[in-house]
Amino acid sequence: MRLPLAVSLGDPAGIGPEIIAESWVRRREHGLAPYFVVGGAGVLAAAAESRGIDCPIVRIDEAQEAAERFDEGLPVIGVDDCGYMPGVPDEEGAALALGSLAEATRHALLGTSAGVVTAPIAKAQLAKVGFEFPGQTEFLAEACGLPADAAVMMLAGPSLRAVPVTVHCALADVPGLLDRDRIAAKARVVAQALASDFGVGEPRLAVCGLNPHAGEGGKFGSEEREIIEPAIDLLRSEGIAATGPHPADALFTPRARQTYDAALAMYHDQALVPLKALDFDEGVNVTLGLPIVRTSPDHGTAFDIAGRRLADPGAMIAALKMAGAIAARRAKHG
Numbered sequence: 001m002r003l004p005l006a007v008s009l010g011d012p013a014g015i016g017p018e019i020i021a022e023s024w025v026r027r028r029e030h031g032l033a034p035y036f037v038v039g040g041a042g043v044l045a046a047a048a049e050s051r052g053i054d055c056p057i058v059r060i061d062e063a064q065e066a067a068e069r070f071d072e073g074l075p076v077i078g079v080d081d082c083g084y085m086p087g088v089p090d091e092e093g094a095a096l097a098l099g100s101l102a103e104a105t106r107h108a109l110l111g112t113s114a115g116v117v118t119a120p121i122a123k124a125q126l127a128k129v130g131f132e133f134p135g136q137t138e139f140l141a142e143a144c145g146l147p148a149d150a151a152v153m154m155l156a157g158p159s160l161r162a163v164p165v166t167v168h169c170a171l172a173d174v175p176g177l178l179d180r181d182r183i184a185a186k187a188r189v190v191a192q193a194l195a196s197d198f199g200v201g202e203p204r205l206a207v208c209g210l211n212p213h214a215g216e217g218g219k220f221g222s223e224e225r226e227i228i229e230p231a232i233d234l235l236r237s238e239g240i241a242a243t244g245p246h247p248a249d250a251l252f253t254p255r256a257r258q259t260y261d262a263a264l265a266m267y268h269d270q271a272l273v274p275l276k277a278l279d280f281d282e283g284v285n286v287t288l289g290l291p292i293v294r295t296s297p298d299h300g301t302a303f304d305i306a307g308r309r310l311a312d313p314g315a316m317i318a319a320l321k322m323a324g325a326i327a328a329r330r331a332k333h334g
Contacts, residue, residue, distance in 0.1 A: 002331070003114040004066035005074070005323050007034035007105040007292075010119025011091040011097045012082055013039055013117040014301025015311035017047035019057040020119060022313040023320055030317050033119065033324030036066035036075035038100040038107070044074060046084035050307045052284075063112040078103060086307025101136065105143045108292040114327035115142075115293025117319050122300045134168040136296065137287050144290050149182070152189045152288040154262065154323065155271060155298050157279025160252065161262040163190050168301045173225055175210065178328040183207070183231035183264065183288035190262050191240050193288040197326045197334070198261075206260035207232055207244030208250055208270055214245045228266075233305075254280075281314035284322050295328045296320040 010016025020037060021044055023030075037044060041057050048055035056073030060066055066075040080099050083094045101121070107113040117138050120310065133139040133148075141151035154163045165186050166177045187205055194203035207228060208214075211221035218225055228245040236243040243260070250256060250262055252274040265271035275283050283298030297315030305311055 002033060002067065002328070003112070004063060004070070005033060005327070006063070006107040006113035006116045006154070007037045007320075008118045009037060009040040009043065009097060009100040010106040010118065011089055011122045011125060011301045012043040012093040012117060013085055013087060013306060014120055015082070015306045016119030016301065018051045018307070019297070019311050019313040019316040020044065020274060021042055021048040022051060023317050024055055025053050026313065026317060027070070030321060032317065032320050033114070033327070034067040034070035034075075035320060036060060036063060036077050036113075037221050038103045039076070039078040039080040039096055040082070040100065041076040041080045041198045043084045043096075044076060044271060045308070047086070049168065050084075050086065051309050054107060054295050063107055064075075086227060087303045087305060089122055089125045089301070091128050092124070094122070094129045094131075095119050096157065098126055098129055098131055101139065102143075103171065105208055105292075108142065108294070109162060114271055114331075115295070115323045117316075117323050118294065118296040119316070120297065120299060122301050122303075137167075137285075138204065140290060140292075140294055146290070149185075150289050152186050152193075154190065154193070154286050154288050155275040157250055157275055157283045157298075157318075159278040160257060160275055161194075162265055162275050163269045164260060164265050164271040166267050171267060173174055178210065178223060178227050178266060180227055180231040180234060182313070183228060184234050186239060187231070187235050187242060187264055188238075190264065190291040194261055197288070198328060199329060200261050202241060203262070204260045205240065205242040205262055205264060206256075207242055207264045208248040209245035210266040212247070212249070280301055281312045282318045283315055284319045293323050295323040295326075
């Protein structure tokens with residue numbers, strides 16, 4: 001029997017608990033692999049009730065029980081819990097979210113789960129309880145014993161896969177953070193993951209320029225000529241099918257998207273704006289370059305709609321489905 005996935009609760013005041021429960025309700029419809037949630041049994045039960053769905057909570061002691069009991073109800077491991085107050089984040093909830101994330105990651109590292117799917121957190125709340133990372137991606141990299149830049153964030157949906165070379169930093173800092181080797185290193189991880197985790201035989205990468213019109217031959221900036229083009233040349237010399245630098249305003253059109261398997265963007269919004277415009281309800285944040293499988297829905301806690309039966313579970317379902325598919329592919333090919 002395949003190992004189950006470990007799911008972290010996310011901030012209990014956000015939409016994470018209700019979309020986790022809703023995903024279990026729709027498990028057969030979407031062919032989801034078994035999963036269990038770390039902590040928050042009471043939160044999950046209350047969230048399901050507030051959403052008006054029938055989602056029994058099944059308490060388990062060992063991860064392997066999840067696969068056996070998945071049809072009985074939503075398996076939950078661990079006793080940590082807190083009150084359910086949708087839309088009202090506090091430090092108690094943040095502590096629960098952090099503990100759930102750490103324990104779910106531990107299960108993946110120990111091999112008692114096939115991977116980890118992380119529900120949305122509130123970074124400002126987590127900082128209050130000692131979380132010192134820019135995001136969950138960096139936390140997972142350190143947990144795996146890797147430097148933060150070894151983990152590559154890819155946003156994936158039915159229409160687009162996009163990777164930001166720089167992520168959580170001020171826009172003014174981006175040019176100084178770009179260099180040939182950083183771009184090439186990210187691209188290598190992406191190409192390898194497309195082949196091993198997504199079954200893309202000959203990955204094609206399209207690399208965005210930084211400036212409008214990809215610099216317009218140097219009129220709008222020199223980064224394309226001095227940094228991005230040398231990175232692309234290096235990748236090509238290694239046999240990676242990379243093209244660019246492309247003007248970002250034209251790279252995400254329907255016709256252009258047919259010419260590549262993933263786009264490398266130079267900064268956060270250059271990647272996330274088109275992904276969210278195209279695939280918001282099915283967008284998945286998948287971390288490449290780790291020894292464990294990790295995915296997450298590509299949206300935040302949405303405190304403003306938590307507990308109001310408005311949250312769409314599509315991205316959580318997509319994250320669970322993608323994690324299961326990647327884990328199965330890795331298990332098959334070793």
